[in-house]
Amino acid sequence: MSPAVVAALRDEMRRSEDVFVMGEDVGEFGGVFDTTEGLFEEFGSDRVMDTPISETGFIGAGVGAAMAGFRPVVELMYVDFAGVAMDQIYNEMAKVSYMSDGAFDVPLVLMTAVGMTPYQDPTHGQSLYGTFAHFPGLKVVVPSSPHDARGLMHSAVRDDDPVVFMAHKQLMLGMTDFADGLAEPAPDEAYEVPIGEAEIRREGEDVTIATLGLHAHRALEAADRLDEEGIDVEVLDLRSLVPLDTDRLFESVERTNRLLVVDEDYRSYGVSGELIARVAESRPGALDAAARLAVPDTPVPYSPALKEELDPGVEDIADEARAMVD
Structure with a gap:
């Protein structure tokens, strides 16, 4: 990027x-x-x-x-x-x-x-x-x-x-594989992406995964794996936290009735809990299930192996979404 x-x-x-x-x-x-x-x-x-x-x-x-x-x-x-x-x-x-x-x-x-x-x-x-x-x-x-x-x-x-x-x-720095649809180079001409507008990266009917940054790529890969099992995942890339596109978030959850929030920040008092709270307060009838995947409340370790345990990966996302649908 x-x-x-x-x-x-x-x-x-x-x-x-x-x-x-x-x-x-x-x-x-x-x-x-x-x-x-x-x-x-x-x-x-x-x-x-x-x-x-x-x-x-x-x-x-x-x-x-x-x-x-x-x-x-x-x-x-x-x-x-x-x-x-x-x-x-x-x-x-x-x-x-x-x-x-x-x-x-x-x-x-x-x-x-x-x-x-x-x-x-x-x-x-x-x-x-x-x-x-x-x-x-x-x-x-x-x-x-x-x-x-x-x-x-x-x-x-x-x-x-x-x-x-x-x-x-x-x-x-291109240290990871980019998901299909997110890897294309930016156009040559100047243009604006509006601040405050989320983007649906993949449409689905069974569960909404709301995420951002690196984890948009991991969520899309998890969605591809789940598709082979007959689970239809919608991936919502937030892009902007403030202002937050609650309209698109609510519309997505109203379609799927399930919300999984994935991010790389600490679990407590963070984005994951905030999004679930927003939906629970404003669209309680639409929410059949909610879950969050985030970094446990511990300092980020130096060890790559320990980082893998903390940082939500593709399999972690797939497992959580699968459990919600089951």
């Missing part, structure tokens, strides 16, 4: 000189996850700015620049380090517009990498979707394909509100 992100950033930077990128290793190095590959050569150090290892400093600077009328894209290399700058994120970035009664907008994109990869420790492998979705004032998007990565980045840069753009490392 990284070339799609780079293409969107390049287009937006050509479109407006108010758009610039800043963060650790985004310059000549091109970003640890190739998110800024080639941008330094075209735009130079004034608009592709390497920063010290000071998340508090450069995220705070990004908020100030956004208040001054720029449209910064600030890369937080790993989402795990958001805690270092949490005051800038949830007390400034998220609240400035509210506290100023709309006198100041904060058109800032906080671009960050999420998810587990082999041989990364507990402070480099979290997803934390629910953490950012919990803060009023932030929009949160999670692309699962090159097409959506480019379109959502265009939308995020052009949005007058702060947007957290959360991309899975394995998808950015």
